[in-house]
Amino acid sequence: MRDRQTHELLANVVAAFVGAEFDQVPELVQRGLTAGLEPQVLLDDGLVAGIREVGEQFRRGQVYLPEMMLAAEAWQAGIDLLEPLMAGRPVQQVKGKVVIGTVKGDIHSLGKNIVTTLLKTAGYDVVDLGVDVPASRFVAKAVETRAEIIAVCALMTTTMPQQKEVIEHLLAANKREDFYVMVGGACTTQEWAAQIKADGYGATAADAVALADGYLNRLKRS
Amino acid sequence: MLSNLEIYRRAATGEICSEKDYDLKRFVPAVRSLVRKYGVEYDPETPVPSDDNLADRVWEAGRELILQVGVYCVDTERIIRFEPIELDQAIAQAPREVVVGFGQFARRIPVRRPESSIAPFFSLGACGGPVSSDEVFMSLTQAYAELPYADAVASPAMTHVDGLQIVAGSPLEIEGCIRTVLMTREATRRAHRFGLGIANTVATGVRSQGHIAGNAVAAHPCDLMEVGHTADLKTDFDGMSKIAYMQRQGRTILGGTGVVIGGYAGGPAGAAISLCAYHFFAILVQRASIVHPYVSHFRFQTAANRDVIWTTSLAIQASTRHSNVPILQSGVYSAGPATGISLYEEAAMAASCVAAGGSVEVGPTASATRSDYLSPMEPLFAAEVGRSVVGMSRKDVNVLVRKMLDQYEPRLEAPPLGLRYQECFDMESRQPRAETLEHYRTARAALREMGLEFRDPPYYG
Numbered sequence A: 001m002r003d004r005q006t007h008e009l010l011a012n013v014v015a016a017f018v019g020a021e022f023d024q025v026p027e028l029v030q031r032g033l034t035a036g037l038e039p040q041v042l043l044d045d046g047l048v049a050g051i052r053e054v055g056e057q058f059r060r061g062q063v064y065l066p067e068m069m070l071a072a073e074a075w076q077a078g079i080d081l082l083e084p085l086m087a088g089r090p091v092q093q094v095k096g097k098v099v100i101g102t103v104k105g106d107i108h109s110l111g112k113n114i115v116t117t118l119l120k121t122a123g124y125d126v127v128d129l130g131v132d133v134p135a136s137r138f139v140a141k142a143v144e145t146r147a148e149i150i151a152v153c154a155l156m157t158t159t160m161p162q163q164k165e166v167i168e169h170l171l172a173a174n175k176r177e178d179f180y181v182m183v184g185g186a187c188t189t190q191e192w193a194a195q196i197k198a199d200g201y202g203a204t205a206a207d208a209v210a211l212a213d214g215y216l217n218r219l220k221r222s
Numbered sequence B: 001m002l003s004n005l006e007i008y009r010r011a012a013t014g015e016i017c018s019e020k021d022y023d024l025k026r027f028v029p030a031v032r033s034l035v036r037k038y039g040v041e042y043d044p045e046t047p048v049p050s051d052d053n054l055a056d057r058v059w060e061a062g063r064e065l066i067l068q069v070g071v072y073c074v075d076t077e078r079i080i081r082f083e084p085i086e087l088d089q090a091i092a093q094a095p096r097e098v099v100v101g102f103g104q105f106a107r108r109i110p111v112r113r114p115e116s117s118i119a120p121f122f123s124l125g126a127c128g129g130p131v132s133s134d135e136v137f138m139s140l141t142q143a144y145a146e147l148p149y150a151d152a153v154a155s156p157a158m159t160h161v162d163g164l165q166i167v168a169g170s171p172l173e174i175e176g177c178i179r180t181v182l183m184t185r186e187a188t189r190r191a192h193r194f195g196l197g198i199a200n201t202v203a204t205g206v207r208s209q210g211h212i213a214g215n216a217v218a219a220h221p222c223d224l225m226e227v228g229h230t231a232d233l234k235t236d237f238d239g240m241s242k243i244a245y246m247q248r249q250g251r252t253i254l255g256g257t258g259v260v261i262g263g264y265a266g267g268p269a270g271a272a273i274s275l276c277a278y279h280f281f282a283i284l285v286q287r288a289s290i291v292h293p294y295v296s297h298f299r300f301q302t303a304a305n306r307d308v309i310w311t312t313s314l315a316i317q318a319s320t321r322h323s324n325v326p327i328l329q330s331g332v333y334s335a336g337p338a339t340g341i342s343l344y345e346e347a348a349m350a351a352s353c354v355a356a357g358g359s360v361e362v363g364p365t366a367s368a369t370r371s372d373y374l375s376p377m378e379p380l381f382a383a384e385v386g387r388s389v390v391g392m393s394r395k396d397v398n399v400l401v402r403k404m405l406d407q408y409e410p411r412l413e414a415p416p417l418g419l420r421y422q423e424c425f426d427m428e429s430r431q432p433r434a435e436t437l438e439h440y441r442t443a444r445a446a447l448r449e450m451g452l453e454f455r456d457p458p459y460y461g
């Protein structure tokens, strides 16, 4: 049985996420550590439980992108406190690494940010290259960071060809087999993804997570 | 009013701030606290609100928002700040009632107020919806220009130049932009309405060089050019370059002010406040003579979602009660042509906008996913409905819009794709095919049943 104080503290961490009082999260984690709580407990029943709740709120349409992004930052701040105390063990079970960006010529960022946040909260290490990203940068960054997945976002008819460019750059570098490539963004479709031989297409950010999970399962099996 | 150069000076010398900090540490908390401070609450039961006090609070909150956070310049990573007196001067000194088009077809965009009995202005067209070929471009744009209620046309986005796919930022984009204006003008001539203005001249263009090329080579001084922004209350050198060009030429700017519900502004209340802040942004930063709000939703790709209707209608009421700069709302929809649903979406969007004091632009489906999923029917229908609600009270329009929402709201989760222009219309005669006509007749009958009295006889059929 957990004592009342522990129980209350963990509940407060979750409540800080749910109530969008994100500034409080690192403070509460620190208080927990000072009170002698196990880092693993603070992680599982505090940070992870809290961010899951925010994910649920998002799915129910109760909170929006800013809450998701702020929650992810608070979560990271909490992890940064726990990490040095975990004696070399990685704090989070990172499922895999994703390099994401919006293609060259395109500065639409909101959808990409939502995908990034959902992937992060689902346990992925996400490298966000931002917007207006040339095809070669996707490839270079994925190679450099040893990512498994490249997620390419485009919102306009005249920038969709840049998604194809990413695939062609991978082929030219003889690295197409090294990465899963998923595409998405308002004007893209399943047919387009098939036409350019991407590994998958997602209409929503939740689809992006499902696709990523699928790829990693396949990797594990092979 | 502050000059364009002064805005640039502030962008070059203002407080340094990272973009992420501006978004998450300045903009987001400011919007949230203003929602609370001004007691702005979304009421889904009243998609078209009629509470003047609420509209005035939203306006004040929007004014306070831009004073608090300023405008972010992405290229200099600095904040452009304003003083209260500068905002008041902008509202007092902004241009009003600009003319679009020339000769016989010159049209004034009127200053309207909520429940105004002045007829709105209609910009009808593909408005950036992509088309696959020059043939579709010409027939479709001629069909738009022929619509009797079109006060201006909005051009489609070309996807190919002589069979080569246009890539943003490439030389093909320049060529595509120039052809877009030339072909749109030719379409107005074929429609025997030469002189009709082109709103948003070069929808094909993504970058300023394309827009400037299209305007410099092919546009008339009385055509409009849209200037956008990056995200919430942000500007960049690309947009500022277009403005510099347009101002030098004495041309009219359509200030696109887009807020995404579910984005940084949060829910409908925050989005409405943010849209009012954008009114000042449009006048001062974009140097707009017409404000062009386009609200979208992070889940639903339409201007006719309930949250979007409330947000836009409220913000337009707020703006038109306090400013003389006319509003041209962008009205995209989610279901494709010849599905019936798109007609109800457009009807609800147009009715709520007109009752709020705005004028209407009807464009493509919101995500503009596939080429040629466009038709003149949606813009026509929006205009017919918009004209019919002129002078009606917001309360009555609210009742009407709720009935319209009943018709389509459940279907917004998975809107049907519909048909291509060449499938739902005859490209040569530019007339609707039988099935398309049937949707139109059914929708008109349904709206009459809901209590709407059409001002005009049906245009088609």
Ligand code: B12
Binding pocket: A105, A106, A107, A108, A109, A110, A111, A112, A114, A115, A151, A152, A153, A154, A155, A156, A157, A158, A182, A183, A184, A185, A186, A187, A201, A202, A203, A204, A205, A206, A207, A208, B127, B128, B129, B130, B157, B202, B203, B205, B206, B207, B226, B227, B228, B229, B230, B231, B232, B258, B260, B294, B296, B297, B298, B299, B301, B302, B332, B364, B365, B366, B367, B368, B369
């Ligand atoms: C907001 C917006 C803008 C804002 C962007 C702000 C920002 N920083 O993001 C601004 C004002 C900058 C803008 C500018 C322009 N825009 Co714009 N914009 C939009 C709008 C209204 C909403 C986009 C959005 O954020 N939606 C909400 C997010 C959450 O949805 P989403 O991006 O689709 O993402 C979701 C999914 O697609 C998916 N997803 C996204 N990415 C990925 C990636 C992967 C791998 C996966 C699996 C899934 C996935 O998950 C997300 C969450 O569920 C759309 C219309 C629309 N309704 O889509 C037009 C739209 C995309 N824009 C358009 C245009 C034309 C432009 C401009 C050229 C306008 C102009 N003439 O200046 C400029 C171009 C600027 C540039 N160089 O990029 C057109 C494109 C038309 C076309 N077919 O080419 C659209 C479709 C509007 C239209 N109907 O005409 N725009």
